[in-house]
Amino acid sequence: MNYNRKFLGMLALSLISFAGLAQLSTPPGGxxxxxxxxxxxxxxxxxxxxxxxxxxxxxxxxxxxxxxxxxxxxxxxxxxxxxxxxxxxxxxxxxxxxxxxxxxxxxxxxxxxxxxxxxxxxxxxxxxxxxxxxxxxxxxxxxxxxxxxxxxxxxxxxxxxxxxxxxxxxxxxxxxxxxxxxxxxxxxxxxxxxDPVEAHMTQLTAELNNQLGFSFQNYVAAARYASSVGEHDQALQWADAAISGPFVGQKNWGTMSTKAAVLTAAGQADEAQTVMDEAIKLPGANAGAIHQYGRQLIAAGKADKALEIFKYNQKTNEGAWPTNYGLARGYSAVGNYKQALKYLKLAKANIPAGDTLNGPIIDQNIEKLEKGEDIN
Structure with a gap:
């Protein structure tokens, strides 16, 4: 009798213990x-x-x-x-x-x-x-x-x-x-x-504080995003890190032009121009990149400075495409249509092989210059 009681007690404890176990992964019942x-x-x-x-x-x-x-x-x-x-x-x-x-x-x-x-x-x-x-x-x-x-x-x-x-x-x-x-x-x-901006800025900060921070390209990307959403102080810090940060900083066209863009967005146009004057002499500053900088200057109402940049581009890159086109735009911006027409015809003569877009546009711009109209 005592044995039976002891057995039943042990059985009850066992059942309680099994009841506390996770269920088997049997097929669902529907x-x-x-x-x-x-x-x-x-x-x-x-x-x-x-x-x-x-x-x-x-x-x-x-x-x-x-x-x-x-x-x-x-x-x-x-x-x-x-x-x-x-x-x-x-x-x-x-x-x-x-x-x-x-x-x-x-x-x-x-x-x-x-x-x-x-x-x-x-x-x-x-x-x-x-x-x-x-x-x-x-x-x-x-x-x-x-x-x-x-x-x-x-x-x-x-x-x-x-x-x-x-x-x-x-x-x-x-x-x-x-x-x-x-x-x-x-x-x-x-x-x-x-707050999408705060979320992205927090995420970028966390990533740059980790493995992704060992790349100047990532600092460039972060600086450009921060600048685009008005976080100018942080954008400038990241732009500077891309240029001169320990282990990762590189001074080149990409990093310097990024800093210039950040400064421009922050309303520091003179500082940006100083940075760009140095950037155009650095690795990566090819004829196309400098040409686009000149066009940005024209859009900003700085025609004289744009012409100076186009002249530098044409001389440094020995007339490579699109330096003559740039000079045509630069002279047109300052009202010298005769010189603009001269360089636009030179540009037409060295359009890259396979380029079917610029020929018709240049023809239209030649007609404008012959009428005394600006081509920008």
């Missing part, structure tokens, strides 16, 4: 299966959604399987005083994980992982909820006080979808729209980086 989707936003941000996907199985979904509004589910914390939204999936919480601060339908939410809930409406917009609670079963333990964000979103009619699915249906450089699709409805939710 119910809701866990699913996962992930989308990049703007090259730096990500949205990851994990959910269980139930099937419609011929049932009426909204107003039946999924009741409208908030409801007393009769379990957990759900009650008449604390009604619950729909779990927006099945089984464990559906979760959204944001790598960066985002805007959901225009409202900001910090980076993190959130439980996702929905309160469908028979008429009008649906309530979409991102909750700080993200590790519960369904919405039985939902608490409104733990909402991180609520937005109202209009649902749309859709072709019947058997399996509940989240799909990224629209993407731009800084945003995406994810749609919950199930049954005959689609619920599109717009998600965008809250």
């Amino acid at each position: 119910g809701s299966q866990r699913s996962y989707v992930r989308q990049h936003i703007g090259g730096v941000g990500t949205v990851a959604i994990e959910y269980s996907s139930p099937g419609a199985r011929g049932r009426t979904i909204y107003g039946a399987v999924v009741p409208y509004g908030f409801n007393n589910l009769g379990f957990g914390l759900s009650s008449a005083d604390n009604p619950s939204p729909w779990r927006a999936g099945a089984d464990q919480n559906t979760t959204f994980t944001f790598s960066h601060a985002m805007k959901i339908e225009g409202k900001e939410i910090p980076a993190g992982t959130y439980g996702f809930f929905v309160a469908p409406a028979q008429d009008g917009p649906w309530t979409v909820i991102f909750s700080k609670d993200n590790n519960h079963w369904g919405s039985f333990f939902y608490k409104e006080e733990n909402d991180a964000l609520r937005v109202e979103v209009a649902a749309e009619d859709a072709s019947v979808h058997e399996w509940l699915t989240f799909e990224f249906i629209d993407r731009t450089n800084t945003s995406t729209t994810v749609a919950l699709i199930w049954g005959d409805k689609k619920l599109p939710v717009k998600i965008e980086l809250a």
Whole structure:
């Protein structure tokens, strides 16, 4: 008798121990299966959604399987005083994980992982909820006080979808729209980086502080991006690092012209011109690159300086294409159409083989100069 009691006790302990083990990976029984989707936003941000996907199985979904509004589910914390939204999936919480601060339908939410809930409406917009609670079963333990964000979103009619699915249906450089699709409805939710510039600047800084920072080309790329979004001080630091940074800096046409572009964007045109006067004498400053610099000077209203650069280009590169064309533009910019016509005809005579674009344009410009018209 004592032996039997001892045996039964050991058996009970064994059953308890086995009950705590993870389940074997036996084939699924046909119910809701866990699913996962992930989308990049703007090259730096990500949205990851994990959910269980139930099937419609011929049932009426909204107003039946999924009741409208908030409801007393009769379990957990759900009650008449604390009604619950729909779990927006099945089984464990559906979760959204944001790598960066985002805007959901225009409202900001910090980076993190959130439980996702929905309160469908028979008429009008649906309530979409991102909750700080993200590790519960369904919405039985939902608490409104733990909402991180609520937005109202209009649902749309859709072709019947058997399996509940989240799909990224629209993407731009800084945003995406994810749609919950199930049954005959689609619920599109717009998600965008809250501060794309800050996100990219943080990412670039982190990368340059790591292995990618051992390349002057990467500092050039970072400086040009920072300059394009108005981060002039940081852009100048990165431009200087590309030129003279320890181990990686190189003074050449590419790095110096980048610094000049950064200075120009920051409103320091005189400093930029000083840098470019040195850049055109450095490796990489070929005839085409110098020609483009001259054209930029004309566009900036600096015709005399442009002509000086075109003369330097023609002399240094011994009349190679497109130096004569540059002189034609330079003389035209200062109103000397006779000299411009002379060099434009020289340019026509040495158009590179296979170039079918410049010939007709030069012919048109010759006609303009003969009429006393500027060709720039």
